[in-house]
Amino acid sequence: MDSKEHSTGKSFSYKDISYKYSVLARYILFLFLVVLFYATLAPKILPERYDIRLGSYSEKEITAPVQIPNSKATLNAQEKAAEQVQSIYSIIPIRNETLIVQILDRIDGLNQDDQVSNQDKVSIYRQEIPQRAEDFVENFVKSNRNLGTYSDKLLDEMIKVISQQIYAIPEETFIKIPRLTSEDIQEMKPVAREIVSRLSNDQIVDGQTARAKVAELVSTSSLRNKIPREIVQELARVTLTANKFYDEEATKEAQVAARENTETVYIKQGDILVSKGQLITEELYTLLDENKLLKNEVNYWPQIGLLMFSLLLTLGLHLYIRQSSTNKYKYDNSQLLMLVLIFIITVVSMSLVSIVQDSIHPYVGYLAPVALGAILVTLLMDSSLAFFCAMLFSILSSIILNVTQGQIFDFHFGFFTMVVSFVAISVVHKASQRSTLLKGGIMVSLFGSITVFVLILIDGTEWSQVQTLYTIAFAFMSGLLTSVFVIGLMPFFEVTFGILSALKLVELSNPNHPLLRKLLTETPGTYHHSVMVGNLSEAAAEAIGANGLLCRVGSYYHDIGKTKRPNYFIENQNHMENPHDTLDPKMSKSIIIAHARDGVEMLKTHKLPKLIRDIAEQHHGTTFLHFFYHKALKKAEEQGVEPDFTDLDFRYPGPKAQSKESAIVGIADSVEAAVRSLRNPTVEQVESMIEKIIKGRMDDHQFNDCDLTLKELDIISKTLKESVMGIFHSRIEYPEEIKKTTNNHDEADKRGV
Structure with missing residues (x-):
């Protein structure tokens, strides 16, 4: 790392040793996911077993872990039904x-x-x-x-x-x-x-x-x-x-049919099977044994199987994140912690609904806000990751909400979760207003209702009208609950993890924000400059697939530090002398450089998210202040003294741009200022100037800490040229061969600048 990189104070080695990029912390988070999956699924797959002997007294109260059939009561009911059959x-x-x-x-x-x-x-x-x-x-x-x-x-x-x-x-x-x-x-x-x-x-x-x-x-x-x-x-x-x-045979057949048609008598989940201190009779012992609640023999295979199942789910998520990331640090540990928290909230919500669900009322499970996790991942992280997480949530819901005895997965709940999650992701992945979340909830309600109705038709079982209506109603309510939870949880995640969702960015772009009002009223020139930079940077970012909205909003705040000393920046010096003409070049340099640091402090005071602060801090990187450096050299030469400074003293402290968005805002900032400084810019001048600015920053190693490629820089150059041509159309002159065919209106445009 050269001296310039030392001056930034940050590099990849710094990332590697920080908590956010700690490999150990990352694997601890994934291990926690394994524990979460195991603990959540164990009650459904691995009911607790008890060490009880026939004729002993129970040392604890035993409740039904799930709804279980009562064999004796069912047999008595069957015999009673058979006795009631009249002779045929x-x-x-x-x-x-x-x-x-x-x-x-x-x-x-x-x-x-x-x-x-x-x-x-x-x-x-x-x-x-x-x-x-x-x-x-x-x-x-x-x-x-x-x-x-x-x-x-x-x-x-x-x-x-x-x-x-x-x-x-x-x-x-x-x-x-x-x-x-x-x-x-x-x-x-x-x-x-x-x-x-x-x-x-x-x-x-x-x-x-x-x-x-x-x-x-x-x-x-x-x-x-x-x-x-x-x-x-x-x-x-x-x-x-x-x-x-x-007819003896017909009578016996009728009795058999009566037994078969007798509904199974169930012990509800949570009902007491054995009270504390109760004598374990043969009947109770048989009941516990039939439902595999006794530790008759040591068998750890189910536990091992569930642990491996949890590991496979987590491994799949880990591999997907690893393969889908465009760079090593796309998802830092802070974001992974947020993802783990989203899984916890979604899984817990499913588990809470499953508590009031039983085999008699299985449709209660459709009330669970199963699309909650997919929507949160979409808004806070990435839609492609959300699709993968939706598949995991489908698997989890098919187990957690399953009340059918003898099977692990319930296809109905898994398919329902997958459909509503995919619909939700498609609706909210470009959400820029809170109302879109409500729209997403309504779409989840509609498609959820349609899905359960289709599943009822496919089942072919004779559902009563009441059951069908309840099922559709619960599925519809699930969508509304999902939107309510998402709207309530979004501010928590945005504040806690410093997440800049599209919704938050739109809120920050409101001109009524105190900082933007301050920028407009105290530094109107800087405000106009920031708006122009926002237009340019958004177009360039979207052209290469970066976050255009983040670039626009970041541009609005990138020069907020100039409000501390507005008159020292040329865009605010209307009809007044430039104070830098009488200042020492070193003092001028300090004032100019300070606006980045001052801006970060102001943004911190107003609790703006870190990504916005990063753009304000990094948009100049460690660029060189040529004008004041040469002015200082000239002054030293005139005074006949050796310069007591180097070019490093006339560089911004950085750090260099750590993201594509920060780099793009920095380029757009320089392009807008350069175009504004030209009195009568031509197309060739604009194109040459943009290429010169990008090449200069690249030669100065300003893009070393972000992952911009040469191809992307070329796209940014072309996009900025088109955007500048559109924004400053009336000020840009045409090439000579075109000017020969233009009328006097073009000359009037030039004179009116």
Whole structure:
């Protein structure tokens, strides 16, 4: 480092040993992030385990770490639901009317056989009619068993019930049957068929109930003779059977369905599982064991896994910051501390909401201001970093707000966080007014509501209208809460960390600021000069991707120190003699140089951010005051004495520009002053002057401490030329070949300067 660099008092080696750029401090901050992630996620992933033995007394109160299922209560509820299921009966249509027609046909044929005596006929009917009724049922069961129409158990139940309800025909009926003529039987058939068919259409559990109705139907029938009526009545009773039977399998299936449809009984998060001093019964022990709350065996793998997970999240953030930084010190430790604080605030806000959230009301989680961290990173640091942090916040929210048992991540909350964070970043990344933050909150509310509605549709589950409305309402409120928190936290971060956000810069550019009012009223020439420098520096900064707004606002304050001695600066010497004409060159040098130092002190007094102070302190760097140096040499020569000074005594104390913005303001400051000093500047003069100023500063090593490249300096030169041409258009003369074609109006412009 040469003598000039010694005079600045700052260099890269100074940065390396300072706290802000300490490698050890940086890794401590990242380590703190690991601890934050582990401590926040542990309650969700690693519930506390207890060393408890069966039959012992609990030494502490044990509460449910999360909402957990109560197996015993759920089992009791399931059994109660199964007990409330009524027995299911299935109907089996047997078509008994076919049987009674077959019996009457048999009677008709046998009665017409004269070879069989009446006594034999009575004997045949006594055996055959009951047997026919029994065979009819057996054939029906056999046929349906082969076809698989009904279950075997149901058919067995049918045989059992019918056999228990067999009807015995009175003996006198068998004696009367042989007396029936063929005409009697033909008259009896439709009546018998109609009666049996009509009664069989009813649901018959007990055959006796249906048989009791036969006498009434027979008495109202078309039969008039007593014997046919009596015989039809008895034959109808013997053929009628039950057709509705207890279905054991269907009943069991209904009981299984009732058990399955019974909602799980949960123990809410925070509910007391075991009171202090309570005896650990087998039931309590089983409950704790089922929910993995017992230290039955030493298992550190989950803890190791969570620690590695936290390390991976932090490593990803570290690598992104390292790779995205355009220079080694883009993010100093002060900014990293601010980033850690943003993570703490965002994660804590999620955790607080998760406390009042449970599996019955999972939608409460959408109330968390999950976009808060992404917005703060955007406003206070960088939008590209904010996008990466938004992905981390999405992962964290999917764990912290998850209430689903058996899974670590909840896709719904992760996707919701990602969408609203990306929307918020897109809206506020160029915010220059506080109202933009409210706009960002409203956009978060709208897109958050749309996102949760889409997730409900994708889920396909049957959400009630109330649940849907609550979910959308909480998502909408999340955006409003986010904007309120951001507006409230921004001043804290700006003051605590000296952050110059776009919002703060716009506030500082207000002409009503006390320092700007002082500059305008006491040094109007300097005020006008500062405004011009602001216009030039902003255009140049934006051309190379630097902070144009910072350059503009920094330019407004860069010469505030001149208000202490306004008459010693040429832009304020209207219609008065220059006091430097009668001053010693060394005194003049001290007064000129002091304005940078005085400006920094005034800015400190009014608590302006450090970046503004840096521009005021660094915009001259360690440049050389040629005029006063040569004036001092001439005076010494006239006095015939050896100079008791060197060129180092006529340099600004610096430091040199430490940022692109400070360097750009310094260049624009010199360009504006130089153009203003020209009476009739031409385009060639302006272009040559700008290049000369930049080359002079570069040869003087004024850009050694900032990261301006040669390409960027070339862009700055071209941009300043275009801006000067626009601002001082009426004063700049055209080249000779153009002047030949101009009218007298150009000459009038020249004379009017």
